[in-house]
Amino acid sequence: MSQFEYTHRRKNPLTGDWVLVSPHRNNRPWLGATEQASTESLPSYVDDCPLCPGNNRANDTKNPDYQDTFVFVNDFGALNQQQQTSDTNVTSDDELFTFEAANGECRVVCFSPDHSKTMPELSVDELTKVVTTWRENYQELASKFANIHIFENKGEIMGCSQPHPHGQIWAHQHASSEIAKENSQQADYYARHQTPLLANYIDKEVADGSRVICSNEHWIAVVPFWAAWPFETLVVAREDIRQFGQINDQQAQTLASLLKELTTRYDNVFNCSFPYSMGWHSAPTNLADDSHWRLHAHFYPPLLRSATVKKHMVGYEMMAESQRDLSAETAAAILQKASTTHYKQAQQGND
Template sequence: MTTSSESAAAAPHRRFDPLRGRWTLVSAGRDRRPWSGAAEAASPPAPPRYDPACPLCPGNPRGAGDDRNPEYTGPFAFPHDFPALRPDPEAAPPSPGAGAAVDPPPGPAGGLLRAEPVGGVCRVLCFGPRHDTHLAAMSDGELRGVVDAWLEQARGLGRRWRWVQIFENRGAAMGASNPHPHGQVWASSVLPDEPAAEDVNQRDYLRAHGSRLLVDYAATELAAGERVVAAHGGWLAVVPYWAVWPFETMLLPLRPTSGLTDLDDDGRAGLVGILRLLLTAYDGLFGVPFPYSMGWHGAPGGPAAGPASADHWQLHAHFYPPLLRSATVRKFLVGYEMLAGPQRDITPEQAAARLRAQVPAARA
């Protein structure tokens, strides 16, 4: 079903997500329903430039053993003190007091209950030394340092591990445990469900059409324009046609690019510019530091991955912000969403128009 923004706002309909092979129910206008439910806390007071109690600030102890951060001046990565994955899944956890490794309970041979070991590593990536900043507020040089750090993590870990998930949780509403600007990198020996679905659908599309799914999608969105938030430096920020979260966006390069490590100097510079535009638009929407979870999806790696195996992949980042109608009212994926399927309360076209209005004109 192809629909204009006008007809989309008039009647409930569903939209297909070709990247993951699922449908999203669009029920425009539900954001106006009366609300007396949970509300997010007001924006917290501005943090200090340096917090002596912060385990991520330069020179501070991290609270696990005797580890102390160096006096770092740029992006700084270190092994997660409480990792969800370990290089040897059968070894005892390295964290103090974590106890010995416990094997998963085995299921009957050939039965429904299955378990298997998963190896990997988890790292924390501090974006910079200042406790009181965030990506959109950084200088171009500082933001480029973060981009380069993402590439370094992807390149190094991708040589060994099948999947490298680089992500950031910003704000308490999205589970950030510390306001210091930072993200994480989890690398695993297996391909998790979300990228596995994207891998299958992108591969099938290339086989059927001879081109990359997301390259064709970017061209379609640029031609339509109504879901585009910003285009800059060879990059596109768009509210996907099939978006689930109210102000969800996707960030992708316009030319074929399989992963972060394929970005040249111009690609990295363009990424700095589009990141600033998108994140500034987010923060301007409700006049608060906009919470989100974001992460990069690129071609899977590991020793078994060859150059040809990445031909179907197009690098992209997903941004999933929870806020719906104000700085204090968020979207909850509960009830119907958990039991039946994804549903959104405003059209992607409406969301894109509101974000686009916040894009700094001088940089767009």
């Protein structure tokens, strides 16, 4: 029996959480369905899309005739800076009913004026503009808030109700639960080793190679050893970058190149527009010392066996801990074999 071909648990060092891995149920030659290339083709412009250039949004604000990216304050933001209470520092003294006011700002980032182009279908130059737009907004928001979350929900299956390719940026002063856990775990590791956790981790992944999907001089994408979602990936800066606002122009371009390759491989696994939730984790700006941090992004895609079969985090996953059948190594092998030429482009070349 080779390594890991038995039921075992893996610990996520970033959060302290565990995942139960049962490879005997699924660690065999890949039997997942390969769907026919999707025939659905979205138009480049939709006259009633609230994110297309020149159209009106729900609050009757008219979008400009933008040519690359477009950012606006979310018309239905979960956070705002205008609280209804007169005391924005209100808290509770009851440890069983603890609460605090939450202020912040939510922005929408349209990746392109083209309604039909998702991230892998954008050029590297177009994606570089997306990355620099993220950076500029991060820098601006960091002057007001300690925690800035850049993320994208792609696909209806992930709850995205608007097909026009876009992401969001939420900024607030409080440390969100995931950031608080990652900060604690990374700080503890740094105190013991005097090296950032993710710096050591990617060195070991490069040396092993089995879970590395793509990399360049500044970035690396791996299926993390502790992955909970079927084709989960982790994108990590290879240099000492702690916050998204610290990315320089060259790093922005190489990040765009890596994101294009990674998301293209995703789409080519099942010949479909691969859904996911993606988000960047940066060091909070109010830390006295953030030496333990390394900028990284999580991709959580739900698809398991085909373009229509997803992994449901229910039952044991909700009541106990995450569980997966497809090992991280098998998932990585599938992504490594996926073409870097988008299936739509390949189909056009064969027509």
